[in-house]
Amino acid sequence: MRKKLVAGNWKMNLNYGEAKQLLAKLIEIKSQFNPATEIVICPPAIYLSAFSEHLRNHPEIKLGAQNCYFQDTGAFTGEISPLQLKSLGVKYCIIGHSERREHFNESYEVLSKKVKALLKHEIIPVFCCGEQLEVRNSNVHKEFIMKQIEDSLFQLKPNEISEIVIAYEPIWAIGTGKTATAEQAQEVQGLIRARITKQFGEQVGNAMTIIYGGSCKGDNAKEIFAQADVDGGLVGGASLNAEEFLQISNSFQ
Ligand code: PEP
Numbered sequence: 001m002r003k004k005l006v007a008g009n010w011k012m013n014l015n016y017g018e019a020k021q022l023l024a025k026l027i028e029i030k031s032q033f034n035p036a037t038e039i040v041i042c043p044p045a046i047y048l049s050a051f052s053e054h055l056r057n058h059p060e061i062k063l064g065a066q067n068c069y070f071q072d073t074g075a076f077t078g079e080i081s082p083l084q085l086k087s088l089g090v091k092y093c094i095i096g097h098s099e100r101r102e103h104f105n106e107s108y109e110v111l112s113k114k115v116k117a118l119l120k121h122e123i124i125p126v127f128c129c130g131e132q133l134e135v136r137n138s139n140v141h142k143e144f145i146m147k148q149i150e151d152s153l154f155q156l157k158p159n160e161i162s163e164i165v166i167a168y169e170p171i172w173a174i175g176t177g178k179t180a181t182a183e184q185a186q187e188v189q190g191l192i193r194a195r196i197t198k199q200f201g202e203q204v205g206n207a208m209t210i211i212y213g214g215s216c217k218g219d220n221a222k223e224i225f226a227q228a229d230v231d232g233g234l235v236g237g238a239s240l241n242a243e244e245f246l247q248i249s250n251s252f253q
Contacts, residue, residue, distance in 0.1 A: 003209045005165060005232040006249040007040035007064055007126060008239025009094060019047050023054055025242035030060045034250050037232065040064045040092050041239070045080055052088040064092035064126065067100060070113035082121040093118050094234070095125045096152065098171045108151035115152060119160050126165045126234065127153065128213070129192075133172035141170075145188060146195055158200045165209045166192055167234040173214025175236055179224070185212045186227035193229050218244045221251035 014022065026041065033039050042064035043051055055061055069079035085093060095118070096111040111127070118125045129148040131141040145168070153161055168188050170180050189210045197205025212224050213234030224230055232252075239245045 002207060002231050003038055004036060004252055005038040005040065005209050005211055006245075007042060007092065007094075007167075007211070007232075007234050008245055009066060009097070009213075009234055009236050010041065010043045010239060011066070011099070011236060012044055013240060014044070016047060016050075019043055020050075020054075022240065022242060023051060026061060026245070027054070027058050029242060029246055030058055032246055032250070033060060034252065035060070037249055037252065038062060039249055042066050042092070042094055048085070048088050048090060052090070055089075062091045063089060064094065065090050065123075066094050066097070068093050068095075068114060068118065068123075070110070070117040072117070082118045082123050085123055086121045090123060092124045092126055092165070094128065094167075096128045096148075098128060098130055098169060098174060108148065111152040112155060115156070115164065116160075119156075119163055122163075124163055124165060126167050126211075128167045128169050128234070130169040130171050130174075130214070136170065136172065142188065142191055145192065149192060149195065154199060158204050161196070161200055162204050162207060165211060166196075167211045167213050168192060169213035169234060171214075175215070177215050179215040179217070179220050180212070182223045182227050182230075185224050185230055189227070189229035216248055218247035218251075221248040222253070225251045226253055 040062045065085050068082050072083045095114050100106045115125045129145050131144045135141050135144045173180050209231045211232040212230050216233040216235045217238050
């Protein structure tokens with residue numbers, strides 16, 4: 001069976017005291033999370049070191065980073081390497097979030113290098129793709145998303161791409177309160193799986209975890225997660241509330 005996964009992307013939110021409180025709350029309610037779902041939190045990078053210590057005895061909650069650089073070490077002021085993330089026990093790293101593509105001009109070449117660098121250190125990339133509203137309105141979103149995936153991931157070998165999680169995040173749904181319908185999520189995620197299957201074979205396609213992101217909430221996750229090709233969620237705003245994150249995480253039927 002495919003891995004189910006729900007990841008909280010805390011983005012650049014919460015001061016350290018607030019972040020510790022949220023972590024403490026998640027630890028307090030950890031036994032209520034369905035153990036069949038992988039639960040990941042991606043706090044701001046500056047908190048990863050302390051969080052890694054706090055989570056030492058709570059393996060039910062996995063740690064993820066929101067970004068990394070593609071070199072192991074060196075003169076890259078302000079950057080964080082996969083090797084450094086690995087040394088903290090970080091298991092996942094979001095790559096290619098639309099906010100990084102837009103505000104930090106991350107190209108598909110850079111994203112491709114980041115994915116490879118993470119795989120080298122056995123950190124699982126959560127590779128984000130998704131279209132702007134204009135692209136969807138022009139009805140070329142399917143081609144657009146396939147190109148994002150082909151450009152950054154198709155140089156990988158089957159055993160490498162098997163390690164990746166793909167997150168479909170329509171940009172018009174991120175932080176807007178405007179969720180894609182379950183049918184829209186399924187349509188795109190079904191296509192992503194079909195494209196991966198065509199390129200890398202049935203075994204890889206069937207086993208790939210593909211999650212949905214974009215205003216995922218406690219009251220809409222059930223319908224979205226019920227779709228055949230939706231294996232979980234990447235959750236922004238709603239992941240800052242422990243109870244709602246729990247509700248979303250337990251939305252599989
Ligand atoms: C995200 O940023 O990955 C995201 C899905 O945000 P939100 O849930 O707030 O739309």
